[in-house]
Amino acid sequence: MLAPRMYLDETRTALLSSVEGFVEREISPLAFEADEHPEENDILKILPGAGESGLLDALLPEERGGQGMDPFTFLLVTAELAAASAAAAVLLLGHNLALLALELSGVGNDTASGEGRPLHCLATGTRLRGPAGELGGRCDFVPGLLQAERLVVVGEEGRVALISLPCLGVRTGYLFDHGLRAARPAELLLKSVSPQSEGRLEGEGLERLEALLEMGAAAACAGIICASLSAAAEYAGRRYQGGDIIGEHQQVRLMLGEMEASREVAFALLAGAAGFGGGDPGSRAARAVRRFLAERALGCACDAVQLHGGYGYMREQGVERLMRDASCLQAWPAPSRQLLLGLRDMTGA
Amino acid sequence: MSPRAASGETARRLKADFPALEALRARDRGMFDSLVGVVQECAAFNRRHALPAALEIDRRVREDHDYFAWDIAEAGCGHGLFSLIIPERLGGRGGLAVAFSLAMEELCSACAGIANIFGAHALGLVPLLTSGSMAHWDTHLRETALAEKRGEPLIWAYAITEPSAGTDVEEPHFLTRARLSMRAERVKGGYLLNGRKCFISNGAVARWLTLTTCTDTARPLETWTLFLIDREMPGFSVARNEVKMGQRACPASELLFEDVFVPEDNVLGREGEGMDLGALLVLAASRAPVGAIATGIARGTLERLREWAGERRGGRRPLDEQSVQMALADMHIELQKSRWAYLNAALAFDRSLGRVLDSSLTGGVLRLPASLRAGRNWQRLMKSPLGRGIVNAVMRANTTGEEVTRALALASLAKVVGGDTAVQVTARCLEMLGTEPCPQRPWLEKAFRDAKLTQIYEGTNQLNRLTYYLAGLEGGLEVALPEPLLMGVR
Incomplete structure (x- = not known):
């Protein structure tokens, strides 16, 4: 655990x-x-x-x-x-x-x-246009779009549409091939779509959903941090350099120490932002935590590859995947720059 | 763009990016013009060949790990990319570390994987040059240049890494306690090589390789020796091609040696000189170009990000936003730091070991009729202890161990600065792009994958920091030049 x-x-x-x-x-x-x-x-x-x-x-x-x-x-x-x-x-x-x-x-x-529940995928951050029956819009990056049986689109303004896939007017555009590959993220294009049903998320519900999405991405980052640490520590315990196990070299111990620290901080932040004792995470805290953990996840994954040397760069070792996945989680659900500027707006000038 | 306009543009860019070169230009106009020519040639290669093919090659190698784009290698022949560092008198372009580094930056701004075919090739040639093994210059270097003129790439590789020893074989202190799996056993007339080398760039496609190994695993440092290997030698085989995260156009292979007989003549330098001749001198030459590779990756990424940021979306351009402008400024500052670091290191190399290659004596030898140099007597002299001693004396007359050590320290610094910059810049650019589908995205994603290798190969950045500390700050590592004339005669 x-x-x-x-x-x-x-x-x-x-x-x-x-x-x-x-x-x-x-x-x-x-x-x-x-x-x-x-x-x-x-x-x-x-x-x-x-x-x-x-x-x-x-x-x-x-x-x-x-x-x-x-x-x-x-x-x-x-x-x-x-x-x-x-x-x-x-x-x-x-x-x-x-x-x-x-x-x-x-x-x-x-x-x-x-x-027996079919797989659903979630598309957010889009501005949904048109009356019911003629829904239009696009969303850059939807994990699971090519695999799910049902698509749920949540518009920026809280409009929610449930669409059974495949559906006339629903197309996939750009296929992302960099990280999170197994979830086959793709661009979603909607034109004159008749959703199976529609509804609306009011302010608090929308905020809760957005916060959980950000926090979920942050939790995925925490998982990457843990995986990086575990892979790096395992390798450092069996690889020799200059006659010593590399885990005994101070610079390696420092790298592992940084990862260990990131892991501790990651769970503390998740606990704090998610309301450890119960309750829902707030949007502001959720965004801040995701931003921070995405950066640490990439840093830890990068260090894990580095610590493996040439082996880390080879796909079969499995650590380079952590780097690619972490790089996706820097940009999804929202790029850090946009997120930071948004945070400032939420705080007020 | 006409060739003349392209040349003017390249010259302007070089002057703007490299104030140090602009200062040198005042003293040596010819050198500056020749550097402009090299960069221009690389830019033309990028436009005509690398850019149209890079993404497709990357995709294809992911599906077929044994695929090698021979057509791209052949196209490189037309631009002189296999002879950049071969002396002019042997049919090459006569470039040293500065020229080669500038070429690598330019090539890598398009595709680091394709560029590394030429980079790893040059790395394979470097030990032949820095060890002063002139007996092989006429046979091997000339043949490489001639093959290029025929449009038939004759590729080289440099093989030092072993499955259980990567960093260890690049640093004398570590080598003494390394877990080596390969060795050369002395036999009549030569050596028998057994073992494996891994992660060898170009290993699967190289005709010739320079390789280091020990002749006594109990005394690896004292018996570390540099060899010249022909892939046609019985017992040599390619065990497999690695499946890499990036830089896929250039294969990295595991090589298997099973009783490979290597004749005595193929020892470069002398037995036991391998750490200095086959590793430290080579790394002093090659780490600045790795800094340049990283700089090129970062530069290409920034050029594409700027292109993306300049396009309008919903009436606005990201480039008009201050946060984007500041991010671009930050990243360009890092880019310039790594550019100046590699240029500084390359200049230090060219002013030390490079002077040996450019010396009047070396030039004088190369001016002798090729027929004379190809003759048996000349070959015998150059391969004899006396000939070896003369070469060593020339080396010592033109540079010192201290100068080469300084070049090694600066090269390690350049490699660290460049590698770290490339990884940071590519990650940040990708983050700025967000999840937007756009034509620049696959290039940025590829650059992100390509960049990571620059922190790993040619010694991890951790090792390079240690080398910089030992060679540049503490004095705990000094490169020893080989013994001069009289001491060399045994």
Whole structure:
């Protein structure tokens, strides 16, 4: 389990231990191939197991057939998944937030519950145009767009549309091929689309969704930090240089120390922003945390590759993937520059 | 653009980016013009060949790890990219570290993977030059230049890294305790090589390789030796091509040596001189160009980001925003630092070991009729201890160990500054682009992947910091030039 003990009570420990088992059994073995050959959609093989572990309806209230997971626990789960595959974590993050958006906006969703639930993907940050039946708009980067059966679009102004895929008028544009590859992120283009149903998220609901999206991305960054540390420490414990294990070299210990510090800070920030004792994260804190952790995730992943030397640069080692994934999480859900300028606006001049 | 206009543009850019070169121009106009010519040639190669093919080659190698773009290599022949550092009298362009570094920056602004085909090739040639193995110059360097003129790339590689020893084989203190898996065993008339070398750029496509290994694993530093290898030698094979994160156009391969017999004549320098001749002198020459590779990657990325920022979206250009302007300024400042660092290091090399290659005696030898130099007596003399001693004496007459050590320290500094800059700039540019789909995106993503290698190859940046400390600050590492005439005779 990645999270420090101080954040774990009995319920969280039991849940995370079951998620850890799911990750070891079903995600880790296919993470490399799913990144190498995303077009084969191997990542979808994790869905039945995810359903069994309650990860396909994690945020839905129990009375609606969901797990009713609190935000912080959900973030810990996301970090656990991301340590094995950030793409898998982002895919399930999008799915769960899509369901939450439908729930909060009152849009009917007639899908089965639990394990039989089809994969949803979430598109945000778009300005939806046109009356119902003639929906238009575009969204740059939608993880899972090529894999999901249902698309949930949340417009900047809170308009929510549920679309069954494939659907007339829904097209994919640019296919992203850099990081989070297993989730096959793609550009979404909507023209004269008739959604299955529509609704609206009011101010607080929209803010909650946006904050959870940012925090989910931040949790994925925390997972990358943990994975970087774990890979680097493992290698440093078996590679020799100048006759010594490199883990004994001070400069290597410093690098590992930085990663360890980042890991501690990551969970402290997630806990703080998510309201460790309960409650929802606020948008402002969520954005700040994501910005900070995205930077640290890239730094740690970069150091993990560096510490592996030439081996780190080779794909089969699996650490270069952490770098590519971290670089995507610097820009998604919003680029850091935009995010920082936005933060200033939220704070006031 | 007409060639004349292109030349004027290149000269203007070089003068603006390199004030130090502008100062040198006042003293040596010919040198400056020749540098302009080299950069211009590289720019033409980029326009005609590298830019149209770079993304496709990157994609293709990802699908087929054994693919090598021979057509791009052949196109490089037409621009003299395989003979940049071969002396003019042997048919090359006679460039030293400054010329080669400028060429690498230019080439890498388009594609570092393609550029590294020529970079790793030159790296393979460097030990032949810096060891002063003149007996092989006429046979191997001339043949390389001639093959280029025929449009048939004759590629070189430099092989030092072993599966369990990367950093260790580039630093004398570490080599003494390295876990080596390869060795050369002395046999009648030569050596038998057994073991593996890994991550060898161009390894799969090179005809000739320069390689270091020890003849006694119990005394690796004392017996570290530089060899010239022909891929046709029985027992040599390519075990596999690595699947790299970036710089994919240039293959990195694991090479297998099974009882490869290498004749005594193919020892460059003398047995036991491998750390200085085969590693430290080579790294003093090659790390500044790696700084230039990194600088080129950062420059290409910034050029593309600026292009993106200059395009209007919804009536506004990102370039009009102050936050973008400041970010561009910050990144250009880092770019200039790494540019000046590599130029400084390259100048230090050219003013030390480079002087040996440019010396009147070396020039005088190369002015002798080729038929004479190809003759048996000349070859015998050059391969004899006496000939070796003469070469060493020429080296010592033109430079000192202290000068070369200084060049090594500056080269290590340039490599660190460049590599770190490339990684930071490419990551930041990609972040600024956000998730916007645009034509610049695949280039920036590729540059991000390409950049990371510049912090790793030619010694990790951690090792380079250590080298800078030892050679530049503490005096704990000094390059020893080989023994002069009389001491050389055994």
